[in-house]
Amino acid sequence: MQSLLCLPSPSTPARCRIDLATGQLTLRGDLDDRLQPQLAACVTALTAARPRVWLVDLRGVTFCDVPSLRVFVALQGAARRRSADLLLVGATPALRDLLDLVGLGSHLVDAPEPSELASAGVPGDDRA
Template sequence: MIRYRSNGQATIVLEGEIDFSTAPSVQAALTACRDKKATDIDIDLAAVSFCDASGLNVFIAASRHAAAEEGDVRLHHLAPVVRLLLDVTGAGYLLTGRRQDARPAKDHVRQASGGAP
């Protein structure tokens, strides 16, 4: 679902899995926002159950494109699986506006794999 606002802003609400097979649909939604002249795009990920590098690549490419147009792409309401992906890759600061610390990412990986800290 995409909601447009008259001030050049849009919100995309995603749900389910974002992977190699669904990333093109996410890309299409972001392209639709650009076609409607939305320069600031908020992406709500509260209902996302999985996101892999394909989704992350789409988000980063959209962020770079928006920055070139003096806009912004921001991820909101991060599902735990998305937060983990951003922590592990260190890409969170690009997409959420928050600086990511590598130390929590290592702790998340250890906890997820069952390894000792």
């Protein structure tokens, strides 16, 4: 399995992990400027891998700043250009509102349990 672990500085609990084989990007913690370079690198890697479904697991996201929202908008455009489906899974109500505000509401889906993800052919949550 190809994967890339993107870790910010040790001072923040935020992190992103991407599984290039399945197209799953798992995000945890505060998505702010400290994580921005790593998040952008994960998005670039996902774009290059060209999976058919891009699943972004947001269940562990506790904060999202404007530059991070811009990354999600760019991710939507990249998915569209590659005819891939973008699924934003497990956003908190506040994050759902922000994503809807920037035009990503149609990509939001309720967070299934890890067993439901596995039965759908998507790897479960391994807590990045």
